Amino acid sequence: MDLSVWPELESLLDASPTSAGWDTLCELLEQWPDRADRDIFLNTLDARLASWPDHLRRAPYAWVQRFLGEGEPRMHLARVLSLSGFVKGDSAVAALVARDALGGLTELVLDNTESGDLTARALSSAPGLAGLRLLSLRANRLGAEGFQLLAAAPRLASLETLRLDENPGGELGVMALASSAYMRHLRVLELFQTGATDASVAALAQWPGAAQLETLDLSENLLTDQAAFALAASPYLGQLRLLSLAFAQITDAGIAALAGSAGLRNLVELDLQGTKLGWPGRGSLVDAGYRPENQRWQRSLSVS
DSSP states (O other): OOGGGHHHHHHHHHSOOOHHHHHHHHHHHTTOOOOTTHHHHHHHHHHHGGGSOGGGOBOOHHHHHHHHTTOOGGGGGOSEEEOTTTOOOHHHHHHHHTOGGGTTOSEEEOTTSOOOHHHHHHHHHOGGGTTOOEEEOOSSOOOHHHHHHHHTOGGGTTOSEEEOTTOOOHHHHHHHHTTOSSOOOOSEEEOTTSOOBHHHHHHHHTOGGGGGOSEEEOTTSBOBHHHHHHHHTOSSOTTOOEEEOTTOBOOHHHHHHHHTOSTTTTOOEEEOTTSOOOHHHHHHHHHTTOEEETTEEEOOOOOO
């Protein structure tokens, strides 16, 4: 590295962490030629960055481009990586996920990369992803096997956000998630257009792993009042704040059960767009403190 930039680096590291500061730091690191002491310097810099919020430490475009080729040693400094728009193909994504360079990541976004069951297998066994807290696999090709591999992966036990929207996991895939012994820290679970059924939602509702959930998106799935009844009776959804059942075949009976559920005591937003909501259901929602807001139903909870 050109040592003339070291004072500026020191100044950045001593200042309050910001997105602009991270961008400047990454630009300064671009001035770094290949040197024998590179690994030592990277480890030192990584330690200095320990107090920076993970969400600021996003891998920049140049790093991702080099990572896709021969590799990028600076990637160890990143905590957030998105490969969306950079690579497509299940085998290609699986090979990248298995690389040791991803060891420090806490957020990995693989949306619309044509990832499938090979990628799920790589994710489930990658030793460097044990610290992953957010995994996004929206609009891909994960089937039931892919869901099962993720659900059975001890290495993914730290996940707090899992986005599987628009994947054909189906009933069996969602059932697998609902039997996971490892995903016990999830706060956000997105299953929009995954082929979830009443039976798989009933399994989710009885899953101890749902106890920390704050957001559950079940939009555009094959759901009826039976799913609503199961969610309303769940003993594990007391922390849920947002529930989306948009475009489900749920009638006023199911909506009344949700509105009157003691188990959903912390729910503040209920998305019922495209359901069979009628005036009786609206009355149940209003009685429970909900008010319509941009085609969703929201309520404020009193603080005792």
